[in-house]
């Protein structure tokens with residue numbers, strides 16, 4: 340299937356969906372404290388998303404049982420919220436919110452540091468945050484999709500970290516997951532040429548140990564094979580005439 344080019348009206352709808360996802364993520368992340376359960380995060384996402392007139396896209400997606408992914412410490416992605424899982428001082432936890440508004444989707448995540456995680460965990464969080472920024476900086480019309488992953492991988496290597504290769508970003512629009520697949524590793528100079536109107540996510544998963552992962556028996560939860568911490572940040576972006584627009588930017592103080 341070809342990569343969809345969105346027209347100005349569709350991009351405006353994507354902006355609205357992206358803004359809702361970003362606002363829900365900001366509101367929920369601000370409430371994370373030691374002692375809460377990840378099921379509480381799920382409840383907050385459901386309430387906040389509904390209050391904004393949107394729907395949590397992940398709920399029921401291929402049978403996913405929750406409204407949000409909560410991925411703690413050595414969980415790489417797709418962690419399932421649970422009333423039995425408590426957030427503790429020193430944890431790092433990724434919260435991944437995807438919202439559907441008026442038929443369009445916005446998808447964004449951050450990794451939150453709870454209190455003072457150890458130096459390795461803090462480092463992997465910073466490298467994931469900077470890896471997303473490096474990927475975004477490579478987005479412009481005429482660039483190749485492989486340039487995005489190459490920029491992320493170069494940064495990760497420079498910082499002594501690794502990129503998880505089993506999962507990538509994805510086209511997004513009228514569906515949560517659409518072509519193309521967005522690898523977070525190189526080589527650069529290859530892959531589809533970026534064109535104005537394309538919308539996709541960049542969501543690097545970075546590890547500080549071995550990049551090898553396995554998926555637990557629940558069929559969803561991906562963890563590092565060696566138990567080392569992993570972090571992820573995600574934005575939904577649009578290719579514009581002269582560069583890149585982040586559709587899920589969190590704007591300080593505009594949480595409503």
Ligand code: MF3
Nearest residue numbers: 397400403417435437446542
């Ligand atoms: N929001 C996730 C992503 O970034 C989607 C995970 S699929 C789910 O692509 F079913 F686990 F929600």
Ligand code: CO
Nearest residue numbers: 446540542573
């Ligand atoms: Co995504």
Ligand code: CO
Nearest residue numbers: 435446447573
């Ligand atoms: Co996501």
